[in-house]
Amino acid sequence: FIWGDKPGALADLQKASDLIKKEGNQFLYQEVQNAIKFVENPASASQQVLIEPFNQAIARNPNDANAYFYRGGGYYLQGDKQNALADITKATEINPKFSVAWVAQGDIFRELGKFTEARNSYDRAIKANSQWGNVSPSVAYAYRGLTNLVLGNTQAANADINQALQLDPKNAVAYGFLGMSLQYQKDYPRAIAAYEKAISLDAKLSPAINNLGLVKYELGDVAGAIRQFQRAININNTSAETQLALAVALYKQGQQDRGIAMAQAALRLDKRWGDIKFIKQQLWGDRLIADTQKLLANPKIR
Structure with missing residues (x-):
């Protein structure tokens, strides 16, 4: 699930649930049911579901690499990357063969x-x-x-x-x-x-769709680039990069008000995209960078 395979995660959890139910382990069965609910709806996650079972496992066996790994996954899903990194590093220290x-x-x-x-x-x-x-x-x-x-x-x-x-x-x-x-x-x-x-x-691989738009822009196909950027945004509307790229393309086509509004929204998501030095470190080509400079120079952006 952490790597984006929700159907695979649900299938594996359901198999585990069926086997555990047959064995009659009600506690473990309930934990797996909680995990299924979480995968189906991550917003429902709680400390009890993501962290506590592995706290208990670690308390029972401080050298349980799997428990550290899964607790690290729980921290990651909560957005706590530092604790996630600490736990997953601990798992690799206990078990260096844990690919x-x-x-x-x-x-x-x-x-x-x-x-x-x-x-x-x-x-x-x-x-x-x-x-x-x-x-x-x-x-x-x-x-x-x-x-x-x-x-x-x-x-x-x-x-x-x-x-x-x-x-x-x-x-x-x-x-x-x-x-x-x-x-x-x-x-x-x-x-x-x-x-x-x-x-x-x-x-639904939005980064590839976004990058396809970047290439089309460099080749002068602005309309084709816009189609790809919009397609990527329909999949992931939180990408500041794609929103700014679309804003530049719209601005280039004469839709200035719409381009400015979208650029402002992109910079609210991630202000780094207002820095040309940062943009040059990305995969953006010369044509798109030049047009981005024109958009960002508009006084309404600041």
Whole structure:
């Protein structure tokens, strides 16, 4: 569930529930039922459901790596990344062969902007190569590829992404990262092909849809870019990047009031997108950056 596979999580929990019910363990059965309710409706989560069962498990066995891992997942779902990182790190210390925990640690480091640490975590997951849980090794290669790309090692990034796709040819995220690598190299036709493949595998992969819009904009297809940005926003309306990109495209087309209003909304979500230096660190191309500067120079934005 933490990696976005809600149907898979529900299926696994239901199987566990059926088995536990047959065994007659009412306490554990109720805990699994609580977990099912949470996956169905994360807003219903409580400290009792996410944290307390694992507090009890750790109290019974302070060396229970699984309990630390799952409690870390609970903290993560509550938005507490620091405690999540501490618990998942503890799980890897207790059990260095816990590949899925190394992947989770890498994901949190990456979200915190600590890309070198994230790459090291994915390295450890791949080297351990055991206890992957429901996570494919392809995921570790794909995200190590992403961190290598961010750290400027394009050759290593491409090798990792290609390995991810060899392990799982249906890894939509890996195709998305391949598109990013090709986009970074300004190989736009192949980047478009990679993004379209990613989207064909996962129609709700909004980052790939957003990036497809970025490429189309650089190629001068502003109308096509707008369609992709709007499509991405329909899936995820909290992305400041996509909202600002759409704002720039609308402004470019002469819809100034609408563009300004959307840019203001984007900056309320994340003010970093008002800084051209920050934008240049992203995958935005020269054409879009130049047009963004024109929009941000409008006195109504400030």
